[in-house]
Amino acid sequence: MKKYRNLVLLSAIILLLFSVVCVSLAVGKFPITVEGLILGNEMMGRVFLTLRLPRTMVAVIGGFALGIAGSVFQTVFHNPLAAPDMIGVSSGASAGAAFAILFASGTVFSVGLASFIGGLAAVIVTLLLSGAVKNGGKASIVLAGIAVHSLCQTVLMFLKTAADPERELASIEYWIMGALNGVSLKNSYVNMIICVVSVLPIFLLSRQIIMLSNSEDEAKMLGVPVNKMRFVVLIFATLAVTSTVSVTGIISFVGLLAPHAAALMTKKVDSFTLLLSGLCGSILLTVADVFSRSLASSELPVSIFTSLIGAPFLVWLLWRERRRA
Amino acid sequence: MKRIIALLLCLSMLFSLCACAGDKDNGKDTTSETEAETVDLSKYETKYPLTITDHLDREVVIEAKPEKLVSAYYISTSVVIALGLENKLVGIEAKADTRNIYKHAAPDIIELPSVGTAKNFDVEGCAALNPDLVIIPVKLSGVIEQLEALGITVLAVNPESSEELIQTIAMISKATDTFYRGSSVITEMTRALAKLGERISDVEEKPTVYLASNSALLSTAGAAMYQNTLIENAGCVNVAKDITDTYWAEVSYEQLLTWNPDYIVLASDSEYTVESVLVDENLAALDAVKNNRVIKLPGDIESWDSPVPGSFVGSLWLASQIHAKEYSVVECNSVMVKFYKEYYGFTPELFE
Numbered sequence: 001m002k003k004y005r006n007l008v009l010l011s012a013i014i015l016l017l018f019s020v021v022c023v024s025l026a027v028g029k030f031p032i033t034v035e036g037l038i039l040g041n042e043m044m045g046r047v048f049l050t051l052r053l054p055r056t057m058v059a060v061i062g063g064f065a066l067g068i069a070g071s072v073f074q075t076v077f078h079n080p081l082a083a084p085d086m087i088g089v090s091s092g093a094s095a096g097a098a099f100a101i102l103f104a105s106g107t108v109f110s111v112g113l114a115s116f117i118g119g120l121a122a123v124i125v126t127l128l129l130s131g132a133v134k135n136g137g138k139a140s141i142v143l144a145g146i147a148v149h150s151l152c153q154t155v156l157m158f159l160k161t162a163a164d165p166e167r168e169l170a171s172i173e174y175w176i177m178g179a180l181n182g183v184s185l186k187n188s189y190v191n192m193i194i195c196v197v198s199v200l201p202i203f204l205l206s207r208q209i210i211m212l213s214n215s216e217d218e219a220k221m222l223g224v225p226v227n228k229m230r231f232v233v234l235i236f237a238t239l240a241v242t243s244t245v246s247v248t249g250i251i252s253f254v255g256l257l258a259p260h261a262a263a264l265m266t267k268k269v270d271s272f273t274l275l276l277s278g279l280c281g282s283i284l285l286t287v288a289d290v291f292s293r294s295l296a297s298s299e300l301p302v303s304i305f306t307s308l309i310g311a312p313f314l315v316w317l318l319w320r321e322r323r324r325a
Numbered sequence: 326m327k328r329i330i331a332l333l334l335c336l337s338m339l340f341s342l343c344a345c346a347g348d349k350d351n352g353k354d355t356t357s358e359t360e361a362e363t364v365d366l367s368k369y370e371t372k373y374p375l376t377i378t379d380h381l382d383r384e385v386v387i388e389a390k391p392e393k394l395v396s397a398y399y400i401s402t403s404v405v406i407a408l409g410l411e412n413k414l415v416g417i418e419a420k421a422d423t424r425n426i427y428k429h430a431a432p433d434i435i436e437l438p439s440v441g442t443a444k445n446f447d448v449e450g451c452a453a454l455n456p457d458l459v460i461i462p463v464k465l466s467g468v469i470e471q472l473e474a475l476g477i478t479v480l481a482v483n484p485e486s487s488e489e490l491i492q493t494i495a496m497i498s499k500a501t502d503t504f505y506r507g508s509s510v511i512t513e514m515t516r517a518l519a520k521l522g523e524r525i526s527d528v529e530e531k532p533t534v535y536l537a538s539n540s541a542l543l544s545t546a547g548a549a550m551y552q553n554t555l556i557e558n559a560g561c562v563n564v565a566k567d568i569t570d571t572y573w574a575e576v577s578y579e580q581l582l583t584w585n586p587d588y589i590v591l592a593s594d595s596e597y598t599v600e601s602v603l604v605d606e607n608l609a610a611l612d613a614v615k616n617n618r619v620i621k622l623p624g625d626i627e628s629w630d631s632p633v634p635g636s637f638v639g640s641l642w643l644a645s646q647i648h649a650k651e652y653s654v655v656e657c658n659s660v661m662v663k664f665y666k667e668y669y670g671f672t673p674e675l676f677e
Contacts, residue, residue: 028577028579029576029577029579029580029582029583030579030580030582030583031583043582043610046610047579047582050606050607051577051578051579051582051607052579105596105597107597107601164420164423165442167538167539167540167594167596168540170540170544170572170573171540171541174540174544174575179575181543181575181576181577181578182541182543182577182578184578184606184607186606186607293577297547297567297568297569297570297574298547298568298570298574298575298576299543299574299575299576299577299580300575
């Protein structure tokens with residue numbers, strides 16, 4: 001019965017994702033028709049393959065990565081509010097992006113690379129700091145994360161102050177709000193490969209991740225090298241998130257909402273919930289991106305819609321939960 | 326063309342308006358050259374105390390001719406230089422060293438104390454300079470109360486369109502008793518644009534232009550922005566004119582491909598290059614890229630895509646690039662040199 005229920009749930013979610021992807025492929029400023037694509041209209045084909053399809057792929061893969069990373073963090077830290085931002089991923093990435101906008105002429109490549117390095121560096125520093133403390137447990141990671149996060153925010157603030165308000169400051173602000181308007185095949189495929197490659201080990205390690213959510217002593221008794229495992233899992237989750245945000249800019253709320261939505265649907269924490277939170281993330285980001293490119297004559301920041309759609313959905317799930325209880 | 330008529334209307338209204346601010350005689354048309362030369366200068370003299378309505382609709386009373394000025398916005402600073410008042414400045418906005426026009430026309434003011442940016446104004450620092458008149462952009466309206474409490478006279482200006490630029494020049498010149506010079510600046514601007522308008526009035530199909538912002542190629546200006554005026558004055562159509570944003574709007578590659586503009590123009594201070602646009606694979610299908618019609622607005626003198634007094638030269642330059650047959654670059658050069666020599670005191674480099 002239980003397996004049956006999971007299967008139904010999974011097929012429903014996948015069906016929903018599939019329809020959302022179809023909408024995303026169909027909606028956009030450049031007129032693309034199925035007929036034109038079949039008849040081999042060169043321009044339509046090119047726009048579809050180099051822009052529309054990559055943009056949708058980034059939304060699906062990136063949303064998946066954000067969702068699953070959020071789930072990993074909440075599980076590992078045993079905290080419903082935990083998110084990659086907590087250990088400095090997004091503030092590190094923002095500081096990196098701002099640095100590139102200010103000092104490396106702000107090309108897509110330099111901003112992407114600098115934000116990737118920034119986010120990864122912030123997390124590595126956090127984990128090293130926490131390792132330098134004697135036992136290197138959960139609490140020390142959180143504390144080190146807070147320190148690194150504030151440090152990155154200070155660097156970001158400093159860079160913003162130095163920025164020209166007419167030019168660079170606007171770019172930094174836009175980057176922090178997140179957008180998929182600059183995504184093309186060329187500037188995103190490397191990141192998406194990194195993203196997929198870092199998500200795979202998370203699935204392979206899902207059993208150990210679930211064990212980490214129990215008490216540490218229990219996990220140790222079950223033979224899990226707790227600290228090492230935590231380190232490895234967090235690095236993979238971080239890689240998945242940074243490779244996404246370095247293409248899109250900061251995307252808020254997906255990492256927080258998707259795991260909760262998944263957990264409310266399955267009512268427990270297992271590897272199926274991990275998969276489900278990834279899929280919820282994909283749906284949320286894809287829908288948000290469709291809105292951000294089609295509601296106005298110009299492009300709107302995607303974070304507006306991830307929050308705008310996500311928050312009521314979460315409230316609805318909670319409300320439903322309460323009514324059942 | 327409509328816009329130029331509107332400008333001329335504005336100009337004539339201004340003369341009558343400002344004349345009301347204290348003068349007796351306001352009947353004569355002063356726009357024609359011959360008259361301007363023989364004109365009775367006393368008519369342009371400002372009588373103090375003077376009451377001016379600024380861009381926040383405040384009645385500002387200026388008791389005596391201001392000798393110490395502070396300008397907190399690069400556009401008003403450029404106006405102050407055009408009026409020949411740079412020696413009266415005692416403080417200016419932050420990041421003055423990034424403005425090319427200061428280096429050419431008034432290198433001394435770069436060293437002046439900074440009173441902060443449009444987001445972060447230094448009230449105490451400004452008060453310490455003991456200015457007679459502080460000119461601020463309306464974005465800074467929050468500091469007016471504090472400054473006035475310290476007994477400092479504040480004039481708020483909002484030069485964000487050509488009409489407002491003209492009003493700004495008129496206000497500042499009237500307040501500082503340089504109204505004759507201010508009027509000549511305005512006349513010079515409107516006359517050059519009217520002449521350009523005549524030349525290109527026969528062009529039947531206006532080419533389309535996509536103007537990319539300083540910060541990124543995929544960021545552009547809609548109809549509400551000054552950049553739209555710049556493009557229209559040059560006899561072109563802004564592909565983004567239907568965008569309603571009042572600030573730079575983000576667009577996608579797809580949108581740009583759909584518009585398929587005849588020309589792509591990069592803003593004066595853009596940090597990315599024409600080459601980077603030409604080699605961008607996502608843009609290879611655009612006519613502008615195929616025909617090598619990607620150009621960058623010159624920024625060596627000042628950012629002509631912002632409403633500074635010299636911005637009309639930006640339209641002239643753009644027209645000389647796009648409508649070379651109707652309006653030559655030689656003509657653009659001569660107007661530019663005359664303008665900057667007369668009002669900014671330096672000779673700019675000629676365009677080829």
